[in-house]
Amino acid sequence: MTTISRPGVDDRVRSHSAPARRNTKPRRAGVTTACWYVAVVALSVVTVAPLVWTLSTALKPAGEILGGALNLIPENPTLQNFREAFTAVPFARYLLNSLIIGVGGAVTNVFFGGLGGYALAKLNFRGRKALFALFLSSLMIPGIVTMIPSFLILRYFPLAGGNDLLGQGGLGLINTYWAVLLPGAAGAFAVFFMKQFFETLPDELGEAARIDGASEFRIFAQIYFPLAKAGLAVLAILTFQAGWNNFLWPLIVLNNQEMMTVQVGLASFVNNYETNFGPLMAGTVLASLPVLAVFIVAQRYIIEGVAHVGSR
């Protein structure tokens, strides 16, 4: 595109191929650029306007929401809706639960996913390929198949939540953070993602350390782990987002109000506040803000991470 705006350069390159088009090129490029801007701005409006409107609704008093629905900037901005969201339901508690689940999931996946991915990428052992294929295939199984049995396994988990050795008597791990954290603590995705990342690092570093007598864990922890910081950061962000945004599984295993996550709390909000859009949108803003903040800070890495996974 930049070359087109400099006809001299452009002509020298192309004159042998398309001499007839020489004169029309700059003008057509201008029209193309204008069309391009119209298209991308239009699409941006479609993606961003609903979010702006949500925020604006959350800041409007009830009368204004129903009256002047379309003005994007509230005439009398208020935090009343947020106050109501916090007092009507234990929203602060929901936020804390989601934070624990999001951060906990990120930490365990970074550690175990890093360790497992490193082993699959850098350590030679028999069965490596088969194991990797097994992990990969588990990504293909729809979560719905394992949903009921996983619930039962957590409920009848031996010696947890009042259960005896045979898993009878109590609720097991249901209604604890473990019910969400444990099944996803070392997900196949984390292992897969980190394996791809570690494969881009040279083998020689580890071999040199091995000759010096370093243990395998030290080679991992002191040489490769620090070098994989970028990949680990992306993995941490993606798992935090996934944990924070997860809905169906927390809905099933956390049904005590004290344990509910933001998403589950927000979903029940829709039923209780059917037409009370102010508090509902305030809750939506609160539920989205942390992930949005993380995204804005780290957007380049997130997008590169998604592209990285997609390119495999």
Place this chain on the structure above:
Amino acid sequence: MTASRIPPADGTVAVVTDPARPPGRARPARTTAKQIRRSAWLFLLAPCALFLIFVLLPNVIAAVLSFTDYAIVGDTAWVGLENYARIVDDPYFWIALRNTAYYTALFVPMGFAIALGAALLLNRSRRAVRLFRTLFYVPVVSSTVATATIWYWLLNPQRGLLNVVLGWFGIDGPAWLYDSEWAMFAIVLMSVWATFGTNMIIFLGGLQGVPRDLYEAARLDGANAWQQFRYVTLPSLSRTSFLVSTLLIIAAFQVFDQAYVLTKGGPGNSTITMVYYIYDKGFGALEMGYASALSFVLFLIIMIFSIANAWISHPREKRKAAPR
């Protein structure tokens, strides 16, 4: 935990075998191979254990449950294929399947086309591209529940943004979520809006891998923009297209959150999806045996469509992979 265990093991192995060290470099390589193998399995202990407990075991349990009338409470009996026979005669299963098929039939092509279109728009070297890439991606960041609540407000028949904007053009918008004709379509729109960003990024990665000289050559042959897209871009993207369409199909058949939050399957059962029905049977009615059978049927359907998709994409992929 693993840290404290490995170093002593390494140390002892090295010390014990040291005296027997033959000349040359062969021996250390052999002991380290053994150490490496042991460390590798140790490193993979947690993922493997969790895989066994929360992937493999649940699949076995689900298979067994699907042949019983297990319901958490009460006695459990082996019912053989009864659950599967019951599915065939279950009108709600067919409603759920029809709704899910409708959703998939709209969501997959729309999600694919819009993601590809957005990626094509962004596939140029302009500084503004990064800004718009971020703006296009923003909906992906919010959860499906937040998306659903946003759209719940957006789709409000009287005061929602969508119908107000449609009104500017003289269009009297439908009641969306309150209209059985439109409710599922509204959920499709919302899902496409919320998810196309991810696939757009995947397509962008694929587009950047298309060799520039292919376009040069096509232009020399007098190909116009559409022909370049049809005969250069699309074939070069076959691997990416396959990945994106597979992801879309798998996601489409498992749609749940939006239907649960917004419509609870209504109005008039028009948004009961397969996963919604399985959830309702398993955790609402506690008919876990029957729900397990349903989930296997859904798994089978997803597999058939994924394989069909692979089969359709395969010939092209082969042709492209050969010269590599």
